[in-house]
């Protein structure tokens with residue numbers, strides 16, 4: 709392992725932050741993170757998936773014409789939001805010219821426009837737009853996590869990449885677990901990855917696993933605290949929002965329900 713390179717202002721990593729270069733190192737380092745700040749630093753310098761490292765850095769070097777004058781992040785994108793969140797939101801992976809450009813999840817792309825506008829309408833985000841990492845946006849009671857932390861080609865991580873990245877999600881959930889009351893899962897991919905992460909957390913799960921569906925709720929009882937409800941929601945991808953499969957009122961209903969489940973109404 710080497711130290712993180714090319715650090716920038718507001719960077720979650722420090723010059724000595726260890727770099728995971730293999731799946732085993734991801735698992736080992738994730739387990740050492742004592743809080744979300746430490747975890748974010750470790751995630752942000754990870755290089756464990758060679759294909760994704762090459763892709764994210766190539767995209768950052770070549771850039772899209774509209775952003776030719778910008779410096780791309782080109783690194784893994786950590787979770788974003790409150791460290792004592794009651795509501796988790798799980799997405800798939802950063803977009804090549806969204807999170808991979810701005811360094812903040814769902815920031816600077818159309819999917820994020822939909823998500824943050826809905827979070828703002830629900831009183832969970834300080835502003836309706838999420839344009840760049842220094843725009844002052846904060847989340848209330850909410851943290852956004854991703855199943856995979858590097859932008860994948862065609863939005864499709866391989867099975868190995870998915871599994872290599874999961875210890876970061878496992879650890880993030882473990883650090884949030886005592887305050888979480890609900891997890892909104894955007895799409896079937898995140899639904900299945902979340903299930904694996906919950907199994908690793910030793911959460912008692914229904915069997916067989918309920919299939920993903922928009923609006924589906926699965927209540928998970930736990931012996932040491934109030935239940936956590938997993939709540940399915942179509943992904944805010946353009947494929948869904950352009951076609952009307954997912955509408956703003958549908959998103960509002962999901963986040964209104966998440967607020968209820970989190971005891972925020």
Ligand code: SF4
Nearest residue numbers: 754756757784858873
């Ligand atoms: Fe590391 Fe996850 Fe990115 Fe793979 S996808 S390099 S495990 S942060």
